[in-house]
Amino acid sequence: MNLYAFHWTAGGWIPVGGVLNAEVVSAGYKYRMYPTIALDAGGAPVVAWNQGNQNYVTRWTGSAWQPLGTRDPAPQGQAFEQPVLAADAQGRLVVAERFGFDHKVVARVRRWDGTTWIPLGGNLDAYAGTTLESTPTGLAFNPEGNPIVVFGEQTAPLPLTAAMPINLFVWQYGKP
Numbered sequence: 001m002n003l004y005a006f007h008w009t010a011g012g013w014i015p016v017g018g019v020l021n022a023e024v025v026s027a028g029y030k031y032r033m034y035p036t037i038a039l040d041a042g043g044a045p046v047v048a049w050n051q052g053n054q055n056y057v058t059r060w061t062g063s064a065w066q067p068l069g070t071r072d073p074a075p076q077g078q079a080f081e082q083p084v085l086a087a088d089a090q091g092r093l094v095v096a097e098r099f100g101f102d103h104k105v106v107a108r109v110r111r112w113d114g115t116t117w118i119p120l121g122g123n124l125d126a127y128a129g130t131t132l133e134s135t136p137t138g139l140a141f142n143p144e145g146n147p148i149v150v151f152g153e154q155t156a157p158l159p160l161t162a163a164m165p166i167n168l169f170v171w172q173y174g175k176p
Contacts, residue, residue: 003033003049005060017065020047020058034082041091048083048095055083055097069116086139096139096149107151124151
């Protein structure tokens with residue numbers, strides 16, 4: 001699967017650059033990319049997606065897609081997944097993502113400072129120490145520019161069945 005961005009004009013849809021993929025995807029490989037898009041302070045499109053165990057974020061410069069920061073590969077047995085990207089009123093970029101480790105998956109939030117992705121707080125773990133899986137699904141900002149994240153969290157043992165509840169939580173950075 002290849003990932004592309006298109007822009008609507010009066011004449012129809014036109015591509016924004018070429019393929020965004022960071023690596024070649026082999027045929028027959030089940031691939032979940034979870035692409036998400038936001039506009040930065042200058043109005044440039046920024047795209048986040050998942051490939052393998054890594055999330056990638058790249059910005060359109062007007063002539064090419066440029067990665068924002070470098071991501072170290074996830075350590076063995078760990079993974080970054082399902083990014084949710086948004087920009088606040090000042091155009092500052094924030095990404096919420098799943099991070100898997102030690103048979104648990106938690107949500108994490110990071111803000112782009114122009115050079116690197118800075119963590120905002122620790123893991124989102126509503127049931128401290130008992131969370132098996134947490135998935136961010138939405139990201140918005142309060143009037144002060146602090147991110148608000150909605151995430152689903154599972155505390156029941158795997159495998160998940162239709163009878164097991166998944167709890168939804170809202171977390172606001174900088175607020176109790």
